[in-house]
Amino acid sequence: MKLLFVASEAVPLVKTGGLADVAGSLPKALQARGAEVRIMIPKYESIPQSALERMETIATFTVGIGWRQQYCGLQKAEIDGIIYYFIDNEFYFKRGDGLYGYGDDAERFVFFSLAVAEAMSYMDYRPELLHCHDWQTGLIPFLLKTRYRHDPACRDLATVFTIHNLKYQGVFGKELLMDLLGAGEELFGQDGIEFYGAGSCMKGALLCADKLTTVSPTYAQEIQTDAYGERLDGLLRSRSADLVGIVNGIDTASFDPMADPALEFSYRNALTRKRKNKLSLQRELGLPEAGSTPLIGVVSRLVDQKGFDLVEAILERLVEEDMQLVVLGSGHPHYEYVFQSATERWPDKVKVWFGFNDALARRIYAGSDMYLMPSLFEPCGLSQLIALRYRSVPIVRETGGLKDTVLAYNEYTGEGNGFSFTHYNADDLLYTVRRALACYQDDPTWEKIVANGGRSDYSWDQSARTYMSLYADLLSKRKENITWPVIS
Known part of the structure; x- marks a missing residue:
């Protein structure tokens, strides 16, 4: 089972919240259960120097974003036993004041999504499944089912998309997204990313990912209601058969009161x-x-x-x-x-x-x-x-x-x-x-x-077991030549 996690942050390299913990820790638990897992993130300036020094360049290519052709470097390094790939473009990602919150975040993460799809042709690794996380990667399943559906490097990829927080959807103006993606009104409509007069990056994944997950069973039910659905509850209800809630774990080796160097006194139950x-x-x-x-x-x-x-x-x-x-x-x-x-x-x-x-x-x-x-x-x-x-x-x-x-x-x-x-x-x-x-x-x-x-188990082991079952079921259906819907 060959998996590629795609996220906008991952521990131990860059973190603003729980997304990074999941993207960096779950692959280790999956690897321990026999999967081959690699991770792809942007190459931010804030990545530690020790990691930057280990990176090797695999390929350089250009990514078309609107009318522009932008440089992209694909780099690779092994960090804590996991192979990471990095999408390199200094204009978009070499910024010292945090990962998000810039006026051009739409362009930055449209570029990232396009670069991930383009990178599949240059990789030294052929994943069977892309596991994408949150709105910053929401366009990837959508692009794979539309623009890249005939691309030999992309057409057989299965996709899983995890909603970490439905409140943050990557909603931007229609004209801006059309410009960045070099597309017209066909980008929107009933089978597109239209969202109340704008466009939602996350909606692209909710429409097109083969399987959807979120980070707890109760939240999976809540987001299918008007109270918690953030105006996407109808779409989520329509995909309820493909939506599953899986509780996150924590890194119990790092969070261990018996061995935590930050504590003056170690303990377990005393x-x-x-x-x-x-x-x-x-x-x-x-x-x-x-x-x-x-x-x-x-x-x-x-x-x-x-x-x-x-x-x-x-x-x-x-x-x-x-x-x-x-x-x-x-x-x-x-x-x-x-x-x-x-x-x-x-x-x-x-x-x-x-x-x-x-x-x-x-x-x-x-x-x-x-x-x-x-x-x-x-x-x-x-x-x-x-x-x-x-x-x-x-x-x-x-x-x-x-x-x-x-x-x-x-x-x-x-x-x-x-x-x-x-x-x-x-x-x-x-x-x-x-x-x-x-x-x-x-x-x-x-x-x-x-x-x-x-007495509770807070590790990633139980979550990893559930994800492995989800991946295996999805990939077996692919091998049985089950045809997944293609958005025209």
């Missing part, structure tokens, strides 16, 4: 050693050192999606409880102001660190007793999995992957690895936090909840 990390974190952040005081951790983007309007609504009542709150993240200026003000009003209760600091994030997972994640929606979520790995008990809203991975504690059966609430309501959140704080005061109950969380 809460006494975990609480030594809490004392260390309290000391580091200037909070009163108290092992018996429950500490709630947050590592997140500070945006509406993550439920911070609910947190803001209950903050004054929350700090009346015997607890401490530690927040690491950045995002909307309003929420940064809310937490900065909170640290000034309640310096013995609330601490915030703006930005991202990987080592501090790990110390928060290890030092917190509870992990707060009351998201409005959450396709999968990795933070609650990392929290469980570090024996921090999640408090979540029942949505997407949070619903699939966090089971509310049941005092009658003893089951459950966290606390959850259903309705997006501040009072329900406060009630749930108070319930968690009450359970924390009863040592046997708390030890039971933590132990329940410790």
Whole structure:
């Protein structure tokens, strides 16, 4: 089984979010199960120098984008046991201020999509299946079924497309996309990428990929509804037979409290050693050192999606409880102001660190007793999995992957690895936090909840097994000469 992952980012080379974790970590798990997997990403300026020095050029060619012919280099390097391919064009990707958010992002990722298709003719590797991720690669399945459907290097490729977050679809003006793709109105219409007067890159994949996946079973159901479907729910319902939700995993070798160099005290299940990390974190952040005081951790983007309007609504009542709150993240200026003000009003209760600091994030997972994640929606979520790995008990809203991975504690059966609430309501959140704080005061109950969380498998192994089955089924149908629909 020969697979090529195509994504706009992948650990350990470049990362802005969970997409990079999936694109970089899942291939290793698939490889461990017998697949041959390689990864293709843009060659960004921010890729570490050590990786840049290993790259060798396989081919150079031009890519037609609109009326322009743009240089493209195809480079290759082995990183951590995985072979990576890089699409090189300094005009589009040699930028030092992040991966996205530029005024020409449409052109950058149309170029990337076209370059991936063109690169198939120059590769020293012949994949059977392309696994594409998020809107930046959404045009690739569409192009393979239209422009490249007769190309010998592309026509037999199977495609899988993963939706990491349906909210971000790569929607751009029709005239711009027609110019970049050198196409006319045929690009749009019922069987095209038309989206309410504009064009959606992701829609191209939703129409044309052979199989669609998303990052949790519950999210796969949610996005087929009007509430979560982002105006694509009708199309997703029409493809429900080809849509499957598969929960992400985490790199359990990297996220291991027994071997994490960021922690002062290693531990696995011993809460006494975990609480030594809490004392260390309290000391580091200037909070009163108290092992018996429950500490709630947050590592997140500070945006509406993550439920911070609910947190803001209950903050004054929350700090009346015997607890401490530690927040690491950045995002909307309003929420940064809310937490900065909170640290000034309640310096013995609330601490915030703006930005991202990987080592501090790990110390928060290890030092917190509870992990707060009351998201409005959450396709999968990795933070609650990392929290469980570090024996921090999640408090979540029942949505997407949070619903699939966090089971509310049941005092009658003893089951459950966290606390959850259903309705997006501040009072329900406060009630749930108070319930968690009450359970924390009863040592046997708390030890039971933590132990329940410790029995779960957070690795990529289960996810990889499901993906392998999906790939095998798709490729076997190809070999049986099943004809897939071609968009004319």
